Amino acid sequence: MDLFEYQGKQLFARYGIPVSDGAPVTTVPEAVEVADRIGYPVVVKAQVQVGGRGKAGGIKLAASSEEAKAHAEAILGMDIKGHVVKVVWIERASDIAQEYYASFTLDRGAKLHLGMLSAQGGVEIEQVAEENPEAIARIHVDPVDGLSEAQCREWVAAAKLDPSATDGAVDILMKLYTAYTEGDADLVEINPLILTPDGRVHALDAKVTLDDNATFRHPDYVDYDATQVRDTREEFAHQQGLQYVGLEGSVGVIANGAGLAMSTVDIVNQVGGSPANFLDIGGGANADVMAGALGVIVSDPDVRSIFINIFGGITKGEEVANGIVQALERAQIDAPIVIRLDGTNADEGRKILEPHLSDRLQMQPTMLDATRRAVELAGGTAK
Amino acid sequence: MSIFVDETTKVVYQGLTGSQGRFYGLLNRDYGTQVVAGTSPKKAGTDVDGIPVYANVGDAVAATGATASCIFIPAPGVKDAVIEAAEAGITFIVCITEGVPAHDEAWFFNRLRREFPGTRLLGPNCPGIISPGRANIGITAGHIAKAGGPVGIVSRSGTLTYQALYELQQKDIGVTTCVGIGGDPVPGTSFIDCLRAFEADPETKAVMMIGEIGGSAEEEAADFVKSSMSKPVTSYIAGVTAPPGKKMGHAGAIVSGGKGTAAAKMDALRDAGVEVGLNPTEAGELMAQVVAKL
Numbered sequence: 001m002d003l004f005e006y007q008g009k010q011l012f013a014r015y016g017i018p019v020s021d022g023a024p025v026t027t028v029p030e031a032v033e034v035a036d037r038i039g040y041p042v043v044v045k046a047q048v049q050v051g052g053r054g055k056a057g058g059i060k061l062a063a064s065s066e067e068a069k070a071h072a073e074a075i076l077g078m079d080i081k082g083h084v085v086k087v088v089w090i091e092r093a094s095d096i097a098q099e100y101y102a103s104f105t106l107d108r109g110a111k112l113h114l115g116m117l118s119a120q121g122g123v124e125i126e127q128v129a130e131e132n133p134e135a136i137a138r139i140h141v142d143p144v145d146g147l148s149e150a151q152c153r154e155w156v157a158a159a160k161l162d163p164s165a166t167d168g169a170v171d172i173l174m175k176l177y178t179a180y181t182e183g184d185a186d187l188v189e190i191n192p193l194i195l196t197p198d199g200r201v202h203a204l205d206a207k208v209t210l211d212d213n214a215t216f217r218h219p220d221y222v223d224y225d226a227t228q229v230r231d232t233r234e235e236f237a238h239q240q241g242l243q244y245v246g247l248e249g250s251v252g253v254i255a256n257g258a259g260l261a262m263s264t265v266d267i268v269n270q271v272g273g274s275p276a277n278f279l280d281i282g283g284g285a286n287a288d289v290m291a292g293a294l295g296v297i298v299s300d301p302d303v304r305s306i307f308i309n310i311f312g313g314i315t316k317g318e319e320v321a322n323g324i325v326q327a328l329e330r331a332q333i334d335a336p337i338v339i340r341l342d343g344t345n346a347d348e349g350r351k352i353l354e355p356h357l358s359d360r361l362q363m364q365p366t367m368l369d370a371t372r373r374a375v376e377l378a379g380g381t382a383k
Numbered sequence: 384m385s386i387f388v389d390e391t392t393k394v395v396y397q398g399l400t401g402s403q404g405r406f407y408g409l410l411n412r413d414y415g416t417q418v419v420a421g422t423s424p425k426k427a428g429t430d431v432d433g434i435p436v437y438a439n440v441g442d443a444v445a446a447t448g449a450t451a452s453c454i455f456i457p458a459p460g461v462k463d464a465v466i467e468a469a470e471a472g473i474t475f476i477v478c479i480t481e482g483v484p485a486h487d488e489a490w491f492f493n494r495l496r497r498e499f500p501g502t503r504l505l506g507p508n509c510p511g512i513i514s515p516g517r518a519n520i521g522i523t524a525g526h527i528a529k530a531g532g533p534v535g536i537v538s539r540s541g542t543l544t545y546q547a548l549y550e551l552q553q554k555d556i557g558v559t560t561c562v563g564i565g566g567d568p569v570p571g572t573s574f575i576d577c578l579r580a581f582e583a584d585p586e587t588k589a590v591m592m593i594g595e596i597g598g599s600a601e602e603e604a605a606d607f608v609k610s611s612m613s614k615p616v617t618s619y620i621a622g623v624t625a626p627p628g629k630k631m632g633h634a635g636a637i638v639s640g641g642k643g644t645a646a647a648k649m650d651a652l653r654d655a656g657v658e659v660g661l662n663p664t665e666a667g668e669l670m671a672q673v674v675a676k677l
Contacts, residue, residue: 106485108598111492111569143489144497184484186568214484216459258566259540259595262621267662269624278625283481283522283541284403311545313510313522314403314479343545344524367546368664 001210001224004047006089008188008206015179017172018202022091031072032065034090040064044071047087048080049229056080061093083229094204098162099192101125101136102173104180113141113180115173117159121192147177161195168201169193184214233277233300240292242279249274250378252297252306252335254290256281256315264309267367272383273375276303283314290323291330298333307374308339309367310349317341317349325356336377337361340370385514385560386535386580386587387475387503388451392518395420395440395449395473397456397464399431404455407479407522408434411453414519419447440471451475453511453520458482461507465491469499477520478506478571488569495571504571510541510563513548521563523548531557533588533677534670537577539566539600543593543621543663550667551591556674559587566595574604582612589615589673591666592657594648596622601648609655615673617658619666620645 003011006024013019021038024047025031035042046058053059058080062068068090078085101121107114118136120128128135137159141147149170156169172193180188189207196202215221230238237244243258247265251273255261261280268275277300281293290308297306310320320341327333336359341349350363357363364370372382394411398404399421409432412418420443421431427438437443440452452468454461454476461483468476488507495502505512511521516530522541528548534556538544544563551558562577564570574592581587590612594601601620608616623645649659658673660666 106489106568108568108600109603111489111496113489142493143486144493181486184486186485211485213458213482214486217484255542257540257542259538259593259621260542260546262595262625263540263543263546263619263663265625266621266623270661275624311542311549312524313541313545314407342524342549343527344522346524366664368662 001212001221001228002049003208003210003224004049004087004227005045005206006047006087007224007227008208009203011183011208012179012203012206015175017175017179018200019206020091020094020202020204022089024087024089025072026076026087028069028072028076031088031090032069035062035068036065038090038092041093042068042090043093044068044075045089045091046075046078046080046085047089048083048085050081050083053080058085094194094202095197096194097197098165098195100161100165100169100194101191102176102193103187103189104177105187107140110140113143115139115141115147115155115177117155117173119159119161125191141177143181146181147174149174164199165195165201168195172201172203184211184217185209186211233296236299237279237296240289240296242281242289242293242296244296245278246300247275247277249276250302250304251374252276252300252303253309254279254281254293254297254306255309256285256311257283260309260311264307264367264371267371268307268375270383271371271375273371273378273380276300281315285315286319287323287326290320291327294324294327294333295331298331298335303335304379305374305377306335306337307370308337309370310339310341310343312343312346315344317343317345317347318352321349321352324361325352328356328361338364338370338374338377340364340367385517386577386584387560387562388512388518388520389514390415390517391417392451392475393417393419393447393449394451394453394520395422395443395447397422397440397452397454397468399423399434399455400426400436401455405431407455410525411519411521414525416518416520419449440468440473444471444473449473451520452477454478454480456480458484462487462491465504466494469495469502474502476502476504476571477509477511478504479509479511479521481508483507483567485568488567492569492571505562506565506571508567509565509570510544512560512562514560515558523561523563527552528561529555529557532559532586533557533674535559535577535581535584535587535590536561536593537574537581537590538563538593539574540593540595540621541565546663547591547593547666550663551670554667554671556671559584574600575607578604578607578612582614587614588677589617589670591670592616592618593666594618594620596620596625596645596648597643599643602651605651605655605657608652608657617660617666617669617673618652619660619663620648623661
């Protein structure tokens, strides 16, 4: 779950990380009110989950109420690479002496947390990593021990920040590590982390990705879920707890497990068809989930055939079959369905489906046969 | 032979009294697995279809001599369940549960690595392990696997694990052991752990490896195949045509450094001498050709 900058900053503030005084707003009058309260100059920042918003004109400095109003008017509703700006963050402008980069994420290879810190922060950090990797000081943190202040101090020294930034950076990085672990984040990133001319260290941006699996520990993360960016089909699928990614094609795909779902999309492409989506009904899906998945697929007007590819492990064949039968009873499904069913209780599932088989609901013995059939039914020629 | 588990492995099921624990615990027992005990703090002293239930893994081990465990506990309890098993002396822990927070996984992986080096964790979020004809621990449907070898399977994706077993069964090819390592950020057992074990297992003559996009585990496995394996390996990577996923900030891009795409993984594997199929069926056909030449 990706947070907007303002949500990331609010999360950082909870852990005591210094961020600029500011507030998120959704209307122009609110923007002016907040800017007047904070005091000028302020920065008006578009809240979108896509890079390059500065270059697109989504970040502006305002020295007066009039300028704040003009910028808020221009930025609210602006389209930045397909993302429409619904929220702007207004904050007190900062004087910048130095721009640094700091982050924590999981190093899957080492199976340890990885901190990265660089004196060369700012927008081009990926270029720095590529051309000048030694400019990024890295530290591995064992999750059992956590990050000690002594380790952190050594790490900051290795990054060769301005000496006046050392204490402030250590303080922020210790708090950032706490935010990362206690907040169950996959990523916390500050770019830039700034040193002001008067010697304060301060987070000027915030990029946070939270672990969806950890929401049971953080009931308040529901609020972040409500602001996630999804298209209509994705939102509908999300409400039913399904993993869905919309694609451009005509063969609707339903599979159990991310690997099989990806593989199904691959094969539809390989035999000459075009998948309309990726949809993983997950492990242990019951009849309701299957019926819901079919509902999501038929809500896509481009779908001309549906391929249900199930290899049951924890998902049981009879549950899948019951779901299909229920969905057919409940809703008008125009697109023909091809099903391939194997694994746990597959025989029971096939028996349930048998009396319902027709031109509209076909069964095929293998993944490849079923894919070809679905592609043909969508009007294509299968290889 | 098989790797990690066989017909003598005694297994305690953590969460046997839950609906999934019961369903798969009994299926596994029917398959021939020595399902010797279950645990449930509230239902100690009862039994599940004759399988005794103990309050904790320590009691179950003391009473039955179990050396392996299989976890069907909901995600919030997994962190404690893994450590409970390790502290009780369990040396092979299979965690089926999905939805375990990554920070919990990183924490118990490192605790096991440091304090319980003799304990292997498989998973979380994995289908488990099956040594066909000998033992099945987890949620794999036993009837899709042909016993006997000569192929070992290791897979990061649950359902593609089944697909791989099924493809080989269709070609009448037997499997020594099939290990589903799971696709979570911190799997307890890696591709390399399994490749090393298959390389050392005299009955396994070739290995099928099923990967998917994301992370760099397949690239690391390719390096291992190149440097340390004499047995032939075939592979399939799911997600060849997947749209590029969300990038996790700059840190993700810096860490992965261009790794993680299906193309990069397939290139790395081919470079290591691995035959790569474009779909599970093709990977099965490649393996059939390898087996024919053994």
